[in-house]
Amino acid sequence: MFKYCPLCKEELKNENNHYFCNGCKFDFYHTPNPASSVILVNSKKQIYLAKRAEEPKPGLWAIPGGFIDFHESAEDAARREIKEELGIELTNLQFLCSFANDYLYKGTQYYPLDIFFISKIDLEKIVPVDKKELLDGKFFYINNIPFDEFAFISQKKAIDYYIKLIKN
Numbered sequence: 001m002f003k004y005c006p007l008c009k010e011e012l013k014n015e016n017n018h019y020f021c022n023g024c025k026f027d028f029y030h031t032p033n034p035a036s037s038v039i040l041v042n043s044k045k046q047i048y049l050a051k052r053a054e055e056p057k058p059g060l061w062a063i064p065g066g067f068i069d070f071h072e073s074a075e076d077a078a079r080r081e082i083k084e085e086l087g088i089e090l091t092n093l094q095f096l097c098s099f100a101n102d103y104l105y106k107g108t109q110y111y112p113l114d115i116f117f118i119s120k121i122d123l124e125k126i127v128p129v130d131k132k133e134l135l136d137g138k139f140f141y142i143n144n145i146p147f148d149e150f151a152f153i154s155q156k157k158a159i160d161y162y163i164k165l166i167k168n
Contacts, residue, residue, distance in 0.1 A: 002028065032100065032113035036078035037065025037155065039096065039118050039162055040088075040126070046139035047159065048126055050085065052151055053135045056105050060151035063116070063158065064134070074115045082119075086137070087129040094118045097161050101154035116158040142166075 002019055005012055010023035019028040040048035049061040064085050068077040079090050096116040103110040128134035140146070142163050150156045 030111075032111050033103075034068045034074065034077075034115060035065060035101075035112045036068055036074045036081060036115050036117065037063040037158070038078050038082055038090065038093070039063055039116060039159065040082075041118060041120050042123055042139055043120075044124070044139070044141075045166075046141055047145065047162075048121075048137060048139050049145070050128060050137040051135040053131065053133055056103065057151035059135070061146055061149050062151040063155045064137075065114075067112070068115075075117070078115075078117050085128055085130045085134055086126050088121065088123075088126065090119050090121075092119055096165075097158055099154035099157045101152055103152070112154070114152070114154040114158070116155075116161075118162065 002012055004010065005021035005024060005026050007026045008021060008024040010021050012019045012021055017030040019030065042048070048064070050064050052058050052060055052062050064082055065078060066081040068074060075093055078093060082088050082090050094117060096118050098113060098115045101112045101114045103112050124139070126137050128137050145159060147156055
């Protein structure tokens with residue numbers, strides 16, 4: 001990630017993604033980038049997925065969401081992302097689970113901590129309003145979810161977790 005100290009420019013030492021400068025004793029902790037996503041469930045118990053338009057992984061299915069901004073809670077980020085991408089104001093939001101993820105973007109490897117929520121909605125169709133980020137969207141019955149066309153492994157895990165939860 002970094003080769004030189006941002007303070008004194010000496011070469012950094014890297015041990016398990018912990019960067020340390022022997023010159024000025026600068027410590028840099030490369031920690032996860034938090035992201036919030038919402039599994040939208042309609043009255044037919046279908047799950048909404050969106051087809052990505054941008055890198056990384058355009059054309060693949062994803063749970064709507066995005067990175068959490070500075071000084072923003074995971075819940076506020078989830079509501080903001082759904083409003084920006086789908087034009088929907090969420091009134092209910094329930095924490096589901098979280099999973100670590102790998103996210104390669106423009107040659108840089110990020111390590112998000114993906115936080116997942118559930119929201120029940122009274123809609124049968126949702127058209128993405130942010131066509132720059134999302135190509136399309138669709139509700140899927142749980143037995144027809146296209147797991148082999150998912151953009152991110154953490155999202156597969158979250159949907160699998162949700163399915164196991166509702167079946168028990």
